[in-house]
Amino acid sequence: MKPTTPAAEDYLKTIYAHTEWQPAPITPRVLATRLGIAPSSVTEMVKKLAADGFIAHVPYGPLTLTAAGRMRATAVVRRHRLIETWLVRELGYTWDEVHDEAEVLEHAISDRLLEAIDAHLGHPAADPHGDPIPAADGSSVRVPAVLLADAAPGHAGTVLRVSDRDPGILRALADAGIGPGSRLDVVDAHSVRLPDGELHPLAPDAAGAIWLTR
Amino acid sequence: MKPTTPAAEDYLKTIYAHTEWQPAPITPRVLATRLGIAPSSVTEMVKKLAADGFIAHVPYGPLTLTAAGRMRATAVVRRHRLIETWLVRELGYTWDEVHDEAEVLEHAISDRLLEAIDAHLGHPAADPHGDPIPAADGSSVRVPAVLLADAAPGHAGTVLRVSDRDPGILRALADAGIGPGSRLDVVDAHSVRLPDGELHPLAPDAAGAIWLTR
DNA sequence: GGTCAGATTGAGGCATGCCTAAATCGTAGT
DNA sequence: ACTACGATTTAGGCATGCCTCAATCTGACC
Structure with missing residues (x-):
């Protein structure tokens, strides 16, 4: 298949990321x-990516990945996530500060x-x-998860995932010691109870960034 | 000082590398x-680099680095060499195959x-x-060395450095088990004697790529 | 001192990937 | 049905960094 430039890879990755946890297709604006x-x-770039067979696009419509595009996108995501893991496990980065470095190295x-x-x-x-982390063949395992914002009050679970979209939320949660693996009791969308019994207030958007076990 | 693009860094690095082991300034052609x-x-690029104060250049003349240019160049060289060292020590690369990877990662x-x-x-x-490997401040330590091609027959020494300019030479020497740290007796420009007494023939340009202790 | 080859520079082009400003489309609200 | 208004596309530009081809310079040789 066609080679991809770093810029094109960023487009594909971003389109993929948009539908990874929510089903709606992405629009050019977003x-x-x-x-x-x-x-x-x-x-402009969409025209090239469509011509190369990586995305499907009818004028004025939303953007969706083709099978080939999804393959490329998962390859980039695989790179990004392996690099993040490596930076944290081997080089002393904390999980809230690896994103920008991985953003460059993935290309x-x-x-x-x-x-x-x-x-x-x-x-x-x-x-x-x-x-x-997708496998080299593009496949990836999905664990059933609930967004904290959608969880019923009283729901108890383990943090499976924290979206890395907002660095501020990441920082705040890291400072509070909350991350993948943490046990939480959901009080409401604005606060959770930690295993030590302490009530922890959540930043406005944090509930939309934390995914728990069902 | 001015920021530098990957392309500009490659120019500065290459100019620096040319004078690292031999004194003559580099020409645009080379x-x-x-x-x-x-x-x-x-x-074209020389015009920009000169305007930014990284190189000195009179039209139709050779190219030399300014102090600022040398600083940038050593920073790139530091990156390159630390990356090579890391790839070999941590990730199972052999010393003859790290160059291309480092070439990209250094930027x-x-x-x-x-x-x-x-x-x-x-x-x-x-x-x-x-x-x-230059220090972060640009300084680097130089050990006195003799090029194998310039060494007198009978000269005995330890390999200090092997130029990574020619991948073929690198491969051949790696296969023969010759690398930094190896003891060698110089027979002539075409062969050396190894510690086990074996006579080892050298590829045509190998004598110009190996540096020994004095 | 003249000539000529090779090195260097200049002019004009091309691809990538971004921009702003100006059409054009599509739909939600009346 | 009409009319905006926001989303999308088109048109025209700009910077980077490379190219080819042609002009110019430099130095070595006769």
């Missing part, structure tokens, strides 16, 4: 916002290095945020 | 050949990650080829 670029720039490492890191880490199944 | 690009492309890792790798490796003084 994609532009996520990438921090002008909508017209998206139009720079060779397949050879990627697989060496994967082997070195013992083929981890999830990254430090709890996001599943 | 630089173009080393970078694998057309001479006119060099002219991608953050200062933060670089220093983490440096600390993780225990602040190594030389990379797997025996090239000195």
Whole structure:
């Protein structure tokens, strides 16, 4: 298949990420916002990606990945998440500060290095945020999860995943010692109870970033 | 000072590398050949680098680094060599196959990650080829060395450094088990005697790539 | 001192990927 | 049904960094 540039990989990755935890297809507007670029720039790149068979797009409609596009996207996601895992496990990064570094490295490492890191880490199944790491063939395992914002008051569960979209939320949760693996009792959308019995208030959007076991 | 792009860093690094082991300044022609690009492309970039204060250049003359340019160049070289060392020590690469990977990564890792790798490796003084790793302040230690091609027959020494310019030579020497740290007796420019007494023939250009203790 | 080859530079182009500004589309609300 | 208004696309530009081809310079040789 066609080669992909770093810029194109970012588009595919962002489209993929949008539908990974929610089903609605992404629009050009939202994609532009996520990438921090002008909508017209998206139009241009979309034309190329559609011509190369990576996305399906009818004019003025939403964007969806083709099978080929999904393959490329999961490959980039795999890189990103393995790099994050490696930075945290081997080089003293905390899980709230790895994103930007991985963002760059995901376009720079060779397949050879990627697989060496994967082997070195013992083929981890999830990254430090709890996001599943796709296998080299693009497949990935999904554990049933509930968004904290959607959980019934009284729901008790373990943190499976914390979205890395908002660095501020990540920082706040890291400071509070809350991360993948933490046990939580849901009080409501604004606070949770920790195992030590302490009531912990949540930042406004935090409930929309934390996923719990069912 | 001005920021530098990956392309500009490659120019500075290549100019620096040319004078690291031999004193003559580099010409645009040679630089173009080393970078694998057309001479006119060099002219253009040289104009920018000179305007930014990184190189000194009189039209039709050779290219020399300014103090600022040398600083940038050593920073890139430091990155390159620390990455090579890390790939070999941590991830199972052999010293003859790390160059291309480092070539890309040197433009991608953050200062933060670089220093983490440096600390993780225990602040190594030389990379797997025996090239000195400049300190963060740009300084680097130089050990007196003789090029094998210039050594008198009968000269006995330890391999300090093997130039990584030619991958073929690297492969051949790696296969023969010759690398930094190896003891050698110089027979002539075409063969050396190994510690086990065996006479080892050298590929045509190998004598110009191996540096020995004095 | 003249000539010529090779090195260097200049002019004009191309691809990528972004921008702003100006159409155009599509739909929600009246 | 109409009319906005927001979303999308088109048009035209710009920076980077490379190219080819042509012009110009430099130095070595006669």
